[in-house]
Amino acid sequence: MKLYVVGIGPGNPELLTLKAKNILEKISLIFYPTGGKNRTALSIIEKIVDLKHKTLIPLHFPMKKTRNTDLNLHWQKLAETILKNLEFFKEAVFITLGDPSFYCTFFYLYPFLKDKIKVKIIPGVSSINACACAIPVSLALGDETIAIIPANYVNRIKNLLYEFNTIIFMKPHKSLNKIFDFLEDEKFQVYGVKNASSSEEKIFLDIDDFKKEDLNYFTTIIVRKK
Template sequence: MQPGTLYGIGVGPGAPDLLTLRAVSTLARVDVVFAAASSRNDYSVALDIARPHLRHDVTIERLDFPMTRDQSVLTAAWKANADAVEAVLRTGRNAAFLTLGDPLIYSTFGYLLRTLTALAPDLPVEVIPGVTSYQAAAAKTRTILCESGENLLLLAGIQDAARLDTALTRADNAVILKAYRNFSSIRTMLASHEATRDTVFVSRLGMEGEVVARDLHAAPEHPHYLSLLLVTDRKHGNPEHTAESTSDAEADETAD
């Protein structure tokens, strides 16, 4: 039997109408949808975003991705998830794996892709890119991410503040994703760059509990998992200088 195809689909940052036309048309054709979630939770944010575009009769299967740094636990989970996907594809059914933003940027899909390719290299896989959270945040706040000969550095906020500080000295502009875990120390570090940098905090963009703050002091003390920072050279300036925010809604972490 000819195996089915796995589609890694980026569903964007939160608003269902930010899925690409290709993503929507693919979701209308697949037989199975794999929704990644933290093993701590029973929901998937990516699935909620994509739900308006799913067939009413599509099969939904949850894949658990544990929130741990124990490599043995992670490897076992990746193998189990790859086995589950392979089992579906071997029946000839096409499947979609949903992920927030883009499938190849800080995504659980990367772990699945690498593991599945090693276990079953004959299985066809296609990746459908998605709008990233920092692209949507820049659009929301009219923040210029880079221009002319400038560079843009993508950073993970799970790094310690000292390492992020060093990285920023080599960047014209930067995006700090996953800014929730070390936010207090990151905020303190960024305060030392206030003379030369503009920073915008964005959380849960396009979702209930969205927060946009141009003043870091207006950002919540304990941000949601889906939080990021846009750090740009001060010469760009901001089109707006008044802090704007909506209520902060805390929620459990998700592995999407």
């Protein structure tokens, strides 16, 4: 039994890799993550791949950050769902936004699968790369350094802003004011991208361009030393 974990990119269906497209066309069972009604990943691939004769199974991933016994049981049940269906289909695909190695929910399930089936990871275009190219801005040159952090760790970033050449804040929409408190120093250039590469993409080229109501879960802030 084999499971392909396929990165489908940040939003634009044309950023799906050729390898990802070939696998999705070949295999008839597709698992897709959902946080309830959210079907973002599925809506991307359906613009490129004919899903009419595919078996599509949603896997609900609760939007919680803590790892506890209840969550581990939930991950185990999702893994069991995958294993049960693989007994019949033998091969399947798990699709994930961006790149599977980067903040991918699949790796909550991986410990329950890795000793029972073969797992093949297919890389995809990450949201960070898509954001930097949309601005456009270089994330690093020469010996420059980069830090990537979830924005809820904003209280720990003061030193990082001076230690690294580039800071990338993931999911900053709930911590925007705190982040900007640290960024008032004129030594920093602040960029942002919302819904990178999608039809709803919005680019912010300066700290004064940001409005909290404009931002969402799929917003990334890139800070560069001037």
